[in-house]
Amino acid sequence: xxxxxxxxDDLTVNNVGTFQKINEVVLPSxxxxxxxxxxxxxxxxxxxxxxxxxxxxxxxxxxxxNTHKISSLESLLRFQLPSKNIPNAIYIxxxxxxxxxxxxxxxxxxxxxxxxxxxxRFIHEIYIHVHVDNKEAIEWYLKKGFVKKDEVIKDYYKxxxxxxxxxxxxxxxx
Amino acid sequence: xxxxxxxxIFASKEDSNFREALKLYDAKxxxxxxxxxxxxxxxxxxxAESLALKGCITFHIGAKQDAExxxxxxxxxxxxxxxxNHLAGLYYRSVEDYHKAAKWLKAANDNGSPNKPxxxxxxxxxxxxxxxxxxxxxxxxxxxxxxxxxxxxTGLAVAQHLNKEYHAAVSTLDKIENIIKEHLTDADMYEQSxxxxxxxxxxxxxxxxxRALKALENDKDSIKDMLSYMEYKAKYLLLLGQKKEASLIYxxxxxxxxxxxxxxxxxxxxxxxxxxxxxxxxKLYEKLGRYYPRSDPPKFIPLTFLSSEGDLFAKKARDYIxxxxxxxVPATFVNVKPLYLNPKKSQVIEEIVLDFYQHDLPKLENPTxxxxxxxxxxxxYLYKNDLDSADKHIDLALEHTPTLVELYIVKARIIKHRxxxxxxxxxxxxGRKLDxxxxxxxxxTTKYLLRANKVNEAIDCISLFTKLDEDAINGCKDLHTMQVxxxxxxxxxxxTRLYHEYQAKLNELxxxxxxxxxxxxxxxxxxIETYRGLAxxxxxxxxxxxxxxxxxxxDFHSYCMRRGTPxxxxxxxxxxxxxxxxxxxxxxxxxxxxxxFELYSESLNDNEESSQEVKIKKTNKKQKKAKAQMNKKKTExxxxxxxxxxxxxxxxxKLLHDLQNSDxxxxxxxxxxxxxxxxxxxxLTWKVLFKVYLxxxxxxxxxxxxxxxxxxxxPYGEKKLRExxxxxxxxxxxxxNDDKANAAIVKVVEKGLHSAFPEFEQLSTDEFLELYNQ
Numbered sequence: 016x017x018x019x020x021x022x023x024d025d026l027t028v029n030n031v032g033t034f035q036k037i038n039e040v041v042l043p044s045x046x047x048x049x050x051x052x053x054x055x056x057x058x059x060x061x062x063x064x065x066x067x068x069x070x071x072x073x074x075x076x077x078x079x080x081n082t083h084k085i086s087s088l089e090s091l092l093r094f095q096l097p098s099k100n101i102p103n104a105i106y107i108x109x110x111x112x113x114x115x116x117x118x119x120x121x122x123x124x125x126x127x128x129x130x131x132x133x134x135x136r137f138i139h140e141i142y143i144h145v146h147v148d149n150k151e152a153i154e155w156y157l158k159k160g161f162v163k164k165d166e167v168i169k170d171y172y173k174x175x176x177x178x179x180x181x182x183x184x185x186x187x188x189x
Numbered sequence: 190x191x192x193x194x195x196x197x198i199f200a201s202k203e204d205s206n207f208r209e210a211l212k213l214y215d216a217k218x219x220x221x222x223x224x225x226x227x228x229x230x231x232x233x234x235x236x237a238e239s240l241a242l243k244g245c246i247t248f249h250i251g252a253k254q255d256a257e258x259x260x261x262x263x264x265x266x267x268x269x270x271x272x273x274n275h276l277a278g279l280y281y282r283s284v285e286d287y288h289k290a291a292k293w294l295k296a297a298n299d300n301g302s303p304n305k306p307x308x309x310x311x312x313x314x315x316x317x318x319x320x321x322x323x324x325x326x327x328x329x330x331x332x333x334x335x336x337x338x339x340x341x342x343t344g345l346a347v348a349q350h351l352n353k354e355y356h357a358a359v360s361t362l363d364k365i366e367n368i369i370k371e372h373l374t375d376a377d378m379y380e381q382s383x384x385x386x387x388x389x390x391x392x393x394x395x396x397x398x399x400r401a402l403k404a405l406e407n408d409k410d411s412i413k414d415m416l417s418y419m420e421y422k423a424k425y426l427l428l429l430g431q432k433k434e435a436s437l438i439y440x441x442x443x444x445x446x447x448x449x450x451x452x453x454x455x456x457x458x459x460x461x462x463x464x465x466x467x468x469x470x471x472k473l474y475e476k477l478g479r480y481y482p483r484s485d486p487p488k489f490i491p492l493t494f495l496s497s498e499g500d501l502f503a504k505k506a507r508d509y510i511x512x513x514x515x516x517x518v519p520a521t522f523v524n525v526k527p528l529y530l531n532p533k534k535s536q537v538i539e540e541i542v543l544d545f546y547q548h549d550l551p552k553l554e555n556p557t558x559x560x561x562x563x564x565x566x567x568x569x570y571l572y573k574n575d576l577d578s579a580d581k582h583i584d585l586a587l588e589h590t591p592t593l594v595e596l597y598i599v600k601a602r603i604i605k606h607r608x609x610x611x612x613x614x615x616x617x618x619x620g621r622k623l624d625x626x627x628x629x630x631x632x633x634t635t636k637y638l639l640r641a642n643k644v645n646e647a648i649d650c651i652s653l654f655t656k657l658d659e660d661a662i663n664g665c666k667d668l669h670t671m672q673v674x675x676x677x678x679x680x681x682x683x684x685t686r687l688y689h690e691y692q693a694k695l696n697e698l699x700x701x702x703x704x705x706x707x708x709x710x711x712x713x714x715x716x717i718e719t720y721r722g723l724a725x726x727x728x729x730x731x732x733x734x735x736x737x738x739x740x741x742x743x744d745f746h747s748y749c750m751r752r753g754t755p756x757x758x759x760x761x762x763x764x765x766x767x768x769x770x771x772x773x774x775x776x777x778x779x780x781x782x783x784x785x786f787e788l789y790s791e792s793l794n795d796n797e798e799s800s801q802e803v804k805i806k807k808t809n810k811k812q813k814k815a816k817a818q819m820n821k822k823k824t825e826x827x828x829x830x831x832x833x834x835x836x837x838x839x840x841x842x843k844l845l846h847d848l849q850n851s852d853x854x855x856x857x858x859x860x861x862x863x864x865x866x867x868x869x870x871x872x873l874t875w876k877v878l879f880k881v882y883l884x885x886x887x888x889x890x891x892x893x894x895x896x897x898x899x900x901x902x903x904p905y906g907e908k909k910l911r912e913x914x915x916x917x918x919x920x921x922x923x924x925x926n927d928d929k930a931n932a933a934i935v936k937v938v939e940k941g942l943h944s945a946f947p948e949f950e951q952l953s954t955d956e957f958l959e960l961y962n963q
Contacts, residue, residue, distance in 0.1 A: 069592060116590075
């Protein structure tokens with residue numbers, strides 16, 4: 016009792032299946048096994064969110080250098096950090112909360128975690144791709160202080176075969 | 190071991206050699222001892238003592254199967270030599286043949302051995318074989334030899350108790366209590382308390398409550414276990430009719446533990462409310478509920494006695510269920526399930542939850558309530574076997590919160606009820622992957638995989654939770670070491686299904702194809718052999734496990750006396766007395782009996798069998814390369830199914846072969862022997878024994894079996910069951926058509942059938958079978 020009904024916990028080898036389930040149910044993007052495997056290696060910026068002890072949300076982010084252009088979802092899955100470039104941004108790779116559990120502060124808590132991680136690495140920018148048709152998400156990010164860049168990444172989501180596969184880039188200065 | 194004076198056979202040198210050898214044997218210097226003994230035997234090959242000792246030594250360092258002939262020879266030569274007797278006793282104890290061990294140890298003592306500790310060893314054997322009559326004597330004699338230890342007094346009291354000599358047992362305990370009273374140190378107080386409480390257990394079993402109550406008050410100071418003290422006291426008071434006093438103690442007990450559901454009905458008995466109107470009883474529980482607001486029983490028990498017709502039940506059920514749904518208690522359905530025995534109550538509960546689901550749920554903010562309510566309804570409809578509604582609710586729940594492991598379990602259960610075991614195991618596995626460290630769903634998945642006959646996957650699944658030895662592929666060996674009997678019995682059943690499946694395929698192949706496909710036939714034959722062997726092996730491993738369970742009590746015959754825990758000791762003995770009728774063991778026996786009967790009918794059909802074997806050889810020679818490949822596959826397969834390190838018979842092939850070459854029916858009888866007493870209330874016992882006796886031509890016993898079966902299936906004697914009728918007819922015809930049977934016996938059986946089933950005499954067989962068709 017007295018515990019917050021929303022809580023965050025680490026991602027481990029044992030609950031990575033839950034992480035995958037949440038992503039698969041909520042996001043149109045598909046991530047491969049290697050990506051999930053990497054998610055449980057030490058030093059990752061990942062968390063699971065629990066509501067009343069039920070896992071309902073998850074986030075994964077990583078540090079990268081924003082001169083490196085990400086032109087499609089596949090390249091995101093494959094990209095290796097160019098070692099010469101010191102990371103200057105945190106890129107959110109996946110961020111999902113089960114539909115029925117939205118509006119309960121779960122997303123904010125996950126985002127706050129990433130913001131704290133960003134600060135602790137002396138980085139000042141958070142960076143994310145959003146599907147152009149995903150009004151709900153865009154609005155949410157704007158509300159959280161993100162700024163929508165003017166450029167549109169053409170065919171970012173092409174591999175998913177969805178209508179309008181373009182993406183916006185949104186950033187948050189911290 | 191105490192040596193005996195020189196026997197006449199030997200001059201002093203040999204005799205001293207023997208004594209020296211005995212000393213060495215006691216010091217576990219087996220090789221040196223053997224040298225001396227063999228020297229003796231060279232001179233005089235019939236020296237019984239040396240022979241016996243050689244047997245014992247051979248057991249320890251030589252080939253174990255070579256040992257017994259020496260022992261047998263020795264006791265044949267000098268059956269009254271107590272040294273020989275003693276050595277024989279020790280040998281049989283080592284091989285865990287406690288009957289023979291008891292026999293020879295008793296002989297050693299009767300033949301005048303001065304070695305008193307034999308009596309103690311003897312008493313362990315007698316406890317092990319439940320020879321209580323003689324146990325009392327040996328405990329008594331040993332106590333006379335060593336009266337200075339409390340353990341020996343306790344031992345005698347236990348023996349008297351087991352002989353139902355309650356007063357003698359109590360007086361033995363009283364005696365030692367009085368002797369020891371002045372000398373107790375703090376360290377003895379626990380033992381003292383346990384022994385005193387043991388005395389009460391005996392007194393209450395004897396039914397002398399008045400004396401028991403008085404003694405309890407006298408001994409109050411030495412009792413440490415206050416819970417037992419209070420429980421005994423309340424029980425005595427209740428049985429003596431002092432209900433007011435009893436009720437006070439039950440209230441006291443409730444204060445200690447308000448979650449112990451068994452106190453509530455006892456309190457009601459003491460208060461005489463059980464036959465009072467339900468409103469009054471409800472008041473009692475409402476009051477108790479105010480005292481213990483966090484306890485479940487005061488809220489739940491009224492639901493069991495309130496009438497399903499009245500509004501009170503509906504109101505109270507609502508008060509019970511809805512808060513649990515709001516709080517998200519996963520076990521809400523399990524909590525109310527006992528009420529479902531009454532279909533009307535289940536109906537009322539359905540209405541309550543549906544009302545909540547339709548009217549209150551949409552207004553709630555917390556999304557988890559919706560999941561738990563769907564979860565409840567899914568289980569509710571599953572219980573009612575309305576699978577479509579159950580599916581509807583569980584699918585809604587899964588859509589709502591696909592990360593909740595519990596939902597997958599119910600979904601898989603629903604699919605299982607539809608009969609699709611493979612799909613069910615897949616759904617269960619999907620849930621398991623959400624949380625690999627959830628041991629419950631891991632076990633469930635293992636079970637479902639086994640039900641779907643996917644044995645390898647199942648073992649791999651549960652291997653996440655077993656110890657993995659170096660270079661072990663899976664945890665199969667550890668599952669045997671850790672005695673995971675449910676996995677063993679489920680895999681045995683899976684192997685049986687697999688073997689039947691392949692057999693059916695083979696029959697199909699033989700029936701529909703004019704030209705036999707040799708390769709396929711060969712493969713099927715091998716699969717049949719393998720899976721049948723494995724099924725037999727897994728079932729047999731259960732039988733072995735229970736043998737270990739039984740043998741393991743051996744240490745407690747001395748340990749519990751020394752530690753002063755006779756109450757737990759008695760409980761252990763009583764539990765061991767009925768382990769052969771426990772569910773897993775009887776399931777294994779059921780599986781074995783089916784396998785054995787199949788083997789028996791095959792043995793009647795010898796020709797076919799031999800033709801099969803020839804075929805295996807022929808194809809084996811044909812393709813060497815394929816064979817090599819298959820061997821490799823086989824080695825891998827064996828590594829997966831080995832039950833112990835360097836398993837000599839990993840596939841159970843030898844087990845199967847040995848069985849085929851022995852009297853299968855007699856072997857089956859041996860397995861069921863312990864059930865004649867322990868499992869006399871089980872249908873399985875009498876069904877199998879009936880068939881066994883019938884095959885063996887023991888018709889009188891078969892008659893007894895069918896009568897016992899009728900008693901089990903039909904305890905009130907009002908039913909005419911088809912299962913009985915057909916067996917009656919079968920017995921009558923088989924015995925009559927048996928030319929070898931003794932005519933008098935056949936007559937006895939007929940008479941017995943007529944007196945037990947009078948209609949059988951009055952009606953024709955057809956009419957009789959028509960009557961017995963329930």
